[in-house]
Amino acid sequence: MTSFALGNYRCRYLDVGSFEMSADALFGDVPADALAEALERHELDPERLVFQVRALLVDTGANRVLIDPAGTWEEPYRLEPVLEQAGIDPDSVDTVIISHGHADHFWGGVRADGRPLFTNARYWMQRSEWQHWLPGDNPEPDHAENFRKALLPLEDRFTLLDGEREIVPGIRSRPTPGHSPGHMAVQIGAEAIYTGDVLLSPINVEQPDWAARFDVWPEQVVDSRRKLLEELGQSGSLVLTCHFPGSGAGRVVAAGDGWEWQPELG
Numbered sequence: 001m002t003s004f005a006l007g008n009y010r011c012r013y014l015d016v017g018s019f020e021m022s023a024d025a026l027f028g029d030v031p032a033d034a035l036a037e038a039l040e041r042h043e044l045d046p047e048r049l050v051f052q053v054r055a056l057l058v059d060t061g062a063n064r065v066l067i068d069p070a071g072t073w074e075e076p077y078r079l080e081p082v083l084e085q086a087g088i089d090p091d092s093v094d095t096v097i098i099s100h101g102h103a104d105h106f107w108g109g110v111r112a113d114g115r116p117l118f119t120n121a122r123y124w125m126q127r128s129e130w131q132h133w134l135p136g137d138n139p140e141p142d143h144a145e146n147f148r149k150a151l152l153p154l155e156d157r158f159t160l161l162d163g164e165r166e167i168v169p170g171i172r173s174r175p176t177p178g179h180s181p182g183h184m185a186v187q188i189g190a191e192a193i194y195t196g197d198v199l200l201s202p203i204n205v206e207q208p209d210w211a212a213r214f215d216v217w218p219e220q221v222v223d224s225r226r227k228l229l230e231e232l233g234q235s236g237s238l239v240l241t242c243h244f245p246g247s248g249a250g251r252v253v254a255a256g257d258g259w260e261w262q263p264e265l266g
């Protein structure tokens with residue numbers, strides 16, 4: 001569980017577990033030899049790509065903000081014991097931000113024993129994301145069912161966002177649609193950005209046009225990703241991912257015509 005300072009803010013990654021998926025799921029329709037070359041360079045097994053699952057706690061001094069109360073749908077990947085181990089009282093969290101409505105970003109974290117885990121928190125999500133998961137005929141029915149089970153009962157605790165805005169002082173929503181329609185990244189102070197799932201793997205930094213099979217709007221993913229990489233390559237901001245291997249943190253640096261991932265804090 002990596003802890004680090006960002007100016008006056010104190011941050012902590014909360015690792016709740018990992019799962020595996022195949023390169024075929026993560027990199028949809030891409031040229032086979034280019035994919036094989038990228039996997040080899042990153043020393044990745046095409047059948048067993050490890051996907052970390054993390055939440056990020058940011059203490060700004062004024063607010064205690066939890067971004068993506070992560071956890072998978074399988075025991076034992078629940079957030080509550082991880083918080084306990086880290087000595088973090090869930091009642092001390094006043095702000096919960098959910099980047100998007102896929103279950104690995106909230107399922108194991110928002111409830112414990114059938115009750116809400118963060119009793120004093122206000123929850124934040126994009127309005128377009130919230131509305132996407134409501135209808136019954138969703139293109140991802142399993143995720144929609146999880147949303148209705150876990151988040152809909154918390155509706156009165158949510159503030160729905162329309163685009164970019166300050167959530168609490170120093171923490172800002174940064175819409176990056178595509179992976180889901182209201183997906184957002186989160187700006188943390190001036191120096192860092194939490195990317196959610198606009199970046200799923202370090203290979204996405206080098207090959208921004210490679211969408212995942214489960215990116216429901218791949219063209220939008222690529223557009224959002226390219227805009228963000230352009231910005232990050234220039235700003236040199238610390239980039240905080242959810243699913244990358246290692247610490248999860250790093251920077252996007254210019255390389256040739258594109259970018260590459262430089263891991264940090266690992």
Ligand SMILES: [Zn+2]
Nearest residue numbers: 102104105197
């Ligand atoms: Zn995810």
